[in-house]
Amino acid sequence: MLRVFNTLTRQKEVFKSQKPNVVRMYVCGPTVYNYIHIGNARSIIAFDTIRRYLEYLGYKVDYVSNFTDVDDKLIKEANLEKTTVSQVAQRYIEAFKADGAKLNVEPATVNPRASENIPEIITFIQTLIDKGYAYAVDGDVYYRARKFKNYGELSDQNIDELEQGASQHINDTEFAKKEDPIDFTLWKAAKPQEIFWDSPWGKGRPGWHIECSVMSIKYLGDTLDIHGGGQDLEFPHHENEIAQSEAATGKKFANYWLHNGFVTIGADDEKMSKSLGNFVTVHELVKTVAPQVLRFLMATTQYRRPIRYSEENLADAKANLAKLQNALTNINYRFKDAIPGSDTAVEQAVATIKGAFVAAMDDDFNAQNAMTQLYELVRVMNTYANEPQAKIGTLELLQGTFEDLTNVFGLSFAGNSLLDEDVEDLINQRNLARKHKDFARSDEIRDELKAKGILLEDTAQGTRWRRA
Structure with missing residues (x-):
């Protein structure tokens, strides 16, 4: 039975969707004024992994994640580049999708944009005004936070x-406009040379918080x-989303609130963020680090725990990923001499592993404990690959x-599960050279493969290979 930690209640709760076998899930997406950094990727991968596990359990997940394409940061970037906000947004939306694909993130059911939902946003704000939760002042519209x-x-x-803190962080003009310092913006009056839309309160654009309420x-x-x-x-x-949404609809906005931990960096474990200038973009990192390695590091840590970004942790992730790949390679190799049938003892071991894997993930998506079971499966695979006689049914199991368990973490070994034709051809040439006692040629082929990251292992069943 799946239990999740609900931020709203600060405790683990049994998960139950409103509609049987369907999950309606909304995850806040990026503000598209730059490439995503690894801290952004943490959230994207964490919730993609959660989504994948829900799908593993048999749920259909309606997954919506927005693009904030109207924002002060976008306006600033567009002015610097002497281009339009929409052009900046489109470029980084395309970059986001490209980076997401490299990280094997499943596409969202819908990626709505703030700019494409302006009429709905205006209608939503007007509803809040009509209900007395919002008020307009000089083209701005504010939400009465204390009323909620x-x-x-x-x-x-x-x-x-919160009111005391807010009063210290707003300027005199805004302080004079607001009924209460804690009130927040729903609609911003347009400044000269800014992107705007017409509204009942004048030319302007939506505030940040309102878009997610409207689009979700x-x-x-x-x-x-x-x-x-x-x-x-x-x-x-x-x-603010809760306050806006529940005031407008009169209904509970979300049954479960899930929040992922930060990515930290440096000796002081400082939070990675653009504002602190200590970030590494995915766009740059994947030029030197395999995307699967970053995916492995992010997906196999329980989503609420912080992740420390370091070269050492990336190296560990790469090594552990190689262990998984090698186990699959070993199993696939044994199909060559396998016979029909299956081994009951191995089937029972696999059933136990799957049960323990589900129990771990059912505990608020405890990825570390689930990975312990995946490593146990790897041990079983490697042991069975060295059995004198392998059976087809067990190999397929x-x-x-x-494949099922690694897919939960978004790890894909497609294209690496069977011997590449070129590698196999070289191995055949090496075997022929050894048969004719041409050991110089045999060693030359081994060295050639090693230079390309292919390591050979001579076994009683023949020559196996693995990636370094």
């Missing part, structure tokens, strides 16, 4: 303390099963189980 009785509940903060409800309904994002979004973004 549960404001601060998600982030476990006292509203009076538009595509998934008034109440979501899961709303996810990074821990840094708990306040104010997600807190091991192969299929390996």
